[in-house]
Amino acid sequence: MSILSSLRSSKLITWKPTGKLQQTLTRSVERKGISLHSGKVSKVKLCPGFSGQGRYFDFRSNLVPASVEFAQVSPLCTTLCKDGVKIRTVEHLLSALEAVGVDNCRIEIENLDDQCDEAEIPILDGSAREWVAALEEVGLEIATDVDGKSYEKIAPHVNQPVHIWRNDSFVAAFPSEVVRVTYGINFPQAPAIGNQWFSTTPLDDLVYSKQIAMSRTFCIYEEVEQMRNAGLIKGGSLENAIVCSASKGWLNPPLHFSDEPCRHKILDLIGDLSLFAQFGNQGLPVACIIAYKGGHALHVDLARQLMGIT
Numbered sequence: 227m228s229i230l231s232s233l234r235s236s237k238l239i240t241w242k243p244t245g246k247l248q249q250t251l252t253r254s255v256e257r258k259g260i261s262l263h264s265g266k267v268s269k270v271k272l273c274p275g276f277s278g279q280g281r282y283f284d285f286r287s288n289l290v291p292a293s294v295e296f297a298q299v300s301p302l303c304t305t306l307c308k309d310g311v312k313i314r315t316v317e318h319l320l321s322a323l324e325a326v327g328v329d330n331c332r333i334e335i336e337n338l339d340d341q342c343d344e345a346e347i348p349i350l351d352g353s354a355r356e357w358v359a360a361l362e363e364v365g366l367e368i369a370t371d372v373d374g375k376s377y378e379k380i381a382p383h384v385n386q387p388v389h390i391w392r393n394d395s396f397v398a399a400f401p402s403e404v405v406r407v408t409y410g411i412n413f414p415q416a417p418a419i420g421n422q423w424f425s426t427t428p429l430d431d432l433v434y435s436k437q438i439a440m441s442r443t444f445c446i447y448e449e450v451e452q453m454r455n456a457g458l459i460k461g462g463s464l465e466n467a468i469v470c471s472a473s474k475g476w477l478n479p480p481l482h483f484s485d486e487p488c489r490h491k492i493l494d495l496i497g498d499l500s501l502f503a504q505f506g507n508q509g510l511p512v513a514c515i516i517a518y519k520g521g522h523a524l525h526v527d528l529a530r531q532l533m534g535i536t
Contacts, residue, residue: 233504236534239382248329248379248506250274250369255360259348262315263303265460267338268348275330277369277377280506281323283313284334285345292320294501294529301458304498304522314346321497322357325434329379329506330369352442352466354493358435381508390527395519397528402514404428409491410518416446418475422488440482441489447471498525502533
């Protein structure tokens with residue numbers, strides 16, 4: 227059976243050739259650091275993968291595919307869960323892998339602090355910049371399977387408009403010949419952030435590395451204590467997030483961009499929609515994607531709807 231015939235699809239999308247072959251890393255590369263929510267140290271090793279295998283996590287020999295089928299709603303991050311094993315905060319790493327074009331990759335995770343059945347990807351500087359640098363450090367090559375065969379990479383094209391919304395937040399996708407993303411955010415409680423919009427036309431690996439990857443996660447200073455009381459952001463600091471006070475503005479300037487928070491939302495969106503990927507093919511749908519006040523749950527729900535998962 228061919229990969230094309232094995233793809234899970236729906237009437238909302240059509241899989242089309244990209245004119246490229248699936249890729250992987252030339253060799254392994256490692257990064258380690260503090261995890262944002264648990265505050266524990268973890269190490270990630272990105273390893274070359276066989277064509278057709280896609281991206282998947284390996285935690286103590288438990289394999290968890292980077293697929294929307296295993297995505298769970300969790301506060302302030304995207305979590306994958308399979309057979310009781312959880313991998314938290316996957317969005318920044320997957321965003322970099324998707325945007326740079328690492329279609330097949332085994333992602334080994336090691337908790338350096340404990341022996342629980344839950345792992346978390348290190349936050350690094352709060353962006354995807356260090357992940358992109360790691361990928362550029364080793365470079366990419368054409369992926370082959372165990373028999374030395376390479377596969378053409380195909381991409382999901384949106385056929386008709388689709389949208390997900392909750393209250394005044396929404397994510398929508400419209401048919402387009404190329405990937406275009408427009409994102410809006412609104413934080414009236416923090417005037418230094420306020421209302422922001424950012425668009426990419428089109429979105430490719432060069433635009434990503436120059437305009438999206440270095441955008442860091444952000445938070446409102448007055449909400450930090452509440453989040454920590456909820457067991458979140460135990461590893462958060464001024465070194466891995468940009469923090470905005472409602473009354474004092476940014477506490478750790480300068481920003482990389484004046485609209486860095488909005489750009490970071492696009493970074494998250496790419497990581498979450500990368501979970502649409504199957505068998506080493508493109509995850510990010512070829513569409514004009516427009517989002518306003520979205521978040522991980524809405525992003526993942528859009529991927530589920532496109533795939534026909536209810």
